[in-house]
Amino acid sequence: MDLEQRVAELERRMAALEGSAPPAAPGEGALWALEGLKSQLEQAGSESGGVLFTGAVRLPRGERYEWQYGALTEQLLDDDxxxxxxxxxxxxxxxxxxxxxxxxxxxxxxxxxxxxxxxxxxxxxxxxxxxxxxxxxxxxxxxxxxxxxxxxxxxxxxxxxxxxx
The missing domain is CATH 1.10.10.10 (Winged helix-like DNA-binding domain superfamily/Winged helix DNA-binding domain)
Known part of the structure; x- marks a missing residue:
């Protein structure tokens, strides 16, 4: 892990301890999902950004769901x-x-x-x-x-x- 990543992880942990940020999700780095979204948006040429939500869920009866959805910011702002x-x-x-x-x-x-x-x-x-x-x-x-x-x-x-x- 390079110095920038280590500092970012320490900052994330401090913010979580102080109650100003949610704990990190699984994956590489504290903002792994955001970094993936930004990469996708850059490839798509989106200048205004986008929103992504995703989940891998196992319910008490054993049902499993894996799901994701993303939308571009301009689409969301233009919708009714x-x-x-x-x-x-x-x-x-x-x-x-x-x-x-x-x-x-x-x-x-x-x-x-x-x-x-x-x-x-x-x-x-x-x-x-x-x-x-x-x-x-x-x-x-x-x-x-x-x-x-x-x-x-x-x-x-x-x-x-x-x-x-």
Whole structure:
């Protein structure tokens, strides 16, 4: 490891200890994913930059998901953000977040979810399940069973990570 890398690693560790930076992710150097993104953007000739999120997830029941998505900054700034309002609104209720967490954790039926404390009546649980399904965060897998679609697992965890204080 050269001197610059060692200094950068020490700075990252100090910032993490002081609470001003998240701990480094796996890989070479503290900003390995960012460096890869910058290299890709340079090759693509993008001057305004871009955003990348990715994840390799193993859920409690053993399901594995590997997923990544990237977008150029100019594309994101030009998009109609109001088209995402329903997806964000569906996440804006504590019971819905709890239901998503429970589904990812292995509870899959509406009956199991309705038995949970502090989720409301069966009718209220079904209302929340419809909201989550309509926004694409859940998929009805038949006979009262629900699952988080594979393409939504990592984005859900990214949104939760981004919302942390």
């Amino acid at each position: 953000w109001s088209a995402t309002a329903d997806a964000f609104a569906a996440l804006g209720h504590p019971v819905r977040l709890r239901l998503l967490r429970e589904v990812l954790g292995g509870r899959s039926t509406a009956a199991e979810l309705a038995e949970l404390p502090e989720t409301g009546t069966t009718g209220q649980v079904y209302h929340h399940l419809r909201q989550l399904t309509g926004a694409g965060w859940l998929h009805a897998a038949g006979r009262g069973h629900y699952e988080v679609p594979a393409a939504r697992v990592v984005p859900l965890l990214v949104a939760l990570t981004a919302a942390r204080p």
